[in-house]
Amino acid sequence: MKKKILISDIAKDLGISVTTVSFILNDKAKEKRISEGLTKRVLDYVQKVGYKPNELAKSLRTGKTKIIGLVIEDISNPFFANIARLIEAKAYSRGYRIIYCSTDNQPDKAIELIQLFRDRHVDGYIVTPSEGVRDTIESLQHSQLPLVLFDRYIPGLDSNHVITDNVRGAYDATAHLAQQGCRRIAMITLYSAQTQMRDRMNGYMRAIDIYKLQPYVKKVNLHDDEQTVIDDFRAFLEDQQPDAVFFATNYLAIAGLKAIKQYNLPFPAVVSYDDHTLFKLFTPTITAVSQPIEAIASELINILLNQLDGKEKGPKQVMLPSELIIRESSLVQTSSTGS
Amino acid sequence: MKKKILISDIAKDLGISVTTVSFILNDKAKEKRISEGLTKRVLDYVQKVGYKPNELAKSLRTGKTKIIGLVIEDISNPFFANIARLIEAKAYSRGYRIIYCSTDNQPDKAIELIQLFRDRHVDGYIVTPSEGVRDTIESLQHSQLPLVLFDRYIPGLDSNHVITDNVRGAYDATAHLAQQGCRRIAMITLYSAQTQMRDRMNGYMRAIDIYKLQPYVKKVNLHDDEQTVIDDFRAFLEDQQPDAVFFATNYLAIAGLKAIKQYNLPFPAVVSYDDHTLFKLFTPTITAVSQPIEAIASELINILLNQLDGKEKGPKQVMLPSELIIRESSLVQTSSTGS
DNA sequence: CAAACATGCTAAAGCGTTTAAGCATTTCTG
C-alpha cells in the first residue's frame, strides 16, 4: 500500500515484458497466445500484490472511460432520484459507472455539464434535456457519441429517447376526475415548452373536450420561489373555485397542498402527475399518475449500452405507459376531509 | 467541431512550441516570461478555435483531477440530497467537480466506491462512513489523501469530520416532549453502532433520566423492507402504548406515520430527527430536529479545500448545533387530530 | 569589451497504459 505499483513493476518482478502482462490483464491471453502457465503466474502475482491499473492512463490510451454521464433535471426530486439510483445499479452490474449532476433545468448549467462530461470523456450520455440545449445535443449526435434522452425529447431532433405516454396519463387523470363528477377541473402547470409538459396539457385538453367541460389553466414559473407559487395558487383557487385540480408535476402538487394547508382552503379533488413516497401518507392520500420508473431505467440503460457495443443502428424511441393510482384525494365523497 | 483539436495543433498553426502554449494556458505566461503580445495571440486563437485540453491527459501528467468524490449513505434521502447539492454548488464555484454515489449503508459497496474513486484519482473525499469501512478510511489517511467525514465519525480514528450535536438534538426533542406532559416517551431507532445513532440514544436517555421517566426503545433493521418496519412499529405501539414517539431518523418517522395511517392508530406526540420538506404539510405538521444543512456543507468543503491547498495541518473536527422546529405533532393539545 | 545576467522561447522527457509490428524458436508439412 505504500507506493503505487505499476504494470512495469509486475513485468520486472516476473522477468517478462509489460506487453505480456497487459495482454493477460485484458483477457487477451488466449488471443495473443500467452501460455497458460505464464498467464496463471501473472494473474496470481497481480492478485497477491494487489495491483490496480491507473484508469486515467488506460482511458487516455484507449479513449474509453467506462463511465456514463447522467444529466438530470433535479436530483432532489424523488422521481429523478429513483431513476438515477436504478440506472446506477444497472450500469454498475454491466461494468459501467455513473456520474451525475443536476441542471435545475437551466440551459447554461446543462450545457456546461455536458461539456464537463465531454471533457472527462464519458463513454455515453443519458440526459433530461432542458430547453435551450438543442445545439449541444445535436453536437453530441454529430460527434457520434452514444446518447439517450428521457422524460422528454427535442421536437424535430431524431434522437434515442425513452418517454412515457404523457398525453394518456394526463387524459386518464382528468377523465377520472370528470367521472367523479367534478365539473371545474383545473390544471396547474409550468411555463414550459418541453414535450412532457405540452403532452400533459394536450391530454388534459382532450379530456376536457370529451367531457364537454371548461378548461381552467394556471401556469407558474419553475424558478419562482415556493412561497410565490403558493400565493399564486391560492389566488387562483379563490378566483376560479375549481372543484378538482390536476397538477402537472409532483412538486407543483406539493406546493399546491402547502397552499391549501397554509391558508386553510377547502380541499378540491386532487391528482398529481408523478407519484411521491409520501402521497399515500397524506390526509387525504393523494391520487397520482405513476410513471414506470423501473422500466424507464431498464430501457435507458439497454439502449445506451447497445449503442456502446455498436449493436444499435437507427435511433430507438420508446414510449411507456403510466398508471393512475387512485387514492382518497380524487374520490369526491372523501375529498372534503381536510385538515 | 469535426476533429478534436490538440495543443500541438495550436502550436503548429501559430508557429510556436507546444511548451509555450501550455505555459500560457496554465497562467504561467508571466512567470515563464512569455511576451504579452504572444500571450494574447495564443489566447485569442485558442478562444477562436474553441480548444479544450484533454483533461485525462492533464490529470495523468499532473496527478490532479479537480474532482472530489462524495460517498453518501443514500442520495434519495432529502437530508443527504440537499447536502450533496450544496456541496456540489460550493465546490463548483471553487473549480472542483463532484462525483457522488450512494452506499445504501452497505460496507462492501462503500469500500468498492471509495476504491472506484481512488482508481479515478479523485483529489479528495467526503464520506458518510458506514460501519465496516474503518480499514478503507484508514488506508486513505495513510496515503495522505484529503478526506473529511460527515454525519458521523469513526470512534478512535483521528479524522477530519463535521458532525452535529446529536446528543443535544435528541435531548432537546425528548425534553420538549416531556415538557408537553408526555410520560411514556418512546424512541424508535436503528440497530446501528454508528456514532450519530449512539449519540441520539444518549441524548434521549439523558432526558429520560432528568425527567425521571421510563425509556421505551424500539430498534428496527435498516435493511428490512418498509412494510416489515411498519408492522413491527405497529406492534410496538399497541404493546407499549407510548404517548409520544421520538424517531431517530426521518425515514423511520415516515415509516411510523405510515403505520399510524395504515392501521388507523391513535396519534401519539411525534418528533423526527432530521426535517423533511413535507413535514410541514402533514396533518398534523411534524416537529423535527433540523440539522444545519447549509453550515454542514460549508464546513465540509472548506476543510477539504484547505487540505487540498495544503493549508491544513492537524485534523479538524467541527460540531454544529441542531435546531428543534416545533410543529403541531408534538404539542399535546393538538396531537390527537389524526386522520 | 568580456563576463554576467535577463529575456523569450523550445526540445525532450515523462505520466502509465495499450497495441501494432516483429522476432526468435519450435513444430508442422510435402
Add this chain to the structure above:
DNA sequence: CAGAAATGCTTAAACGCTTTAGCATGTTTG
C-alpha cells in the same frame, strides 16, 4: 529436411498533456 506455419513472447510507438533543463539572443555591468 527445407520451407512454411505456429507459438510465445518483446520492442517501441502512441495517447495528449506538463515541466525540467537549456539555448540563443540582447542587455548590463565592472
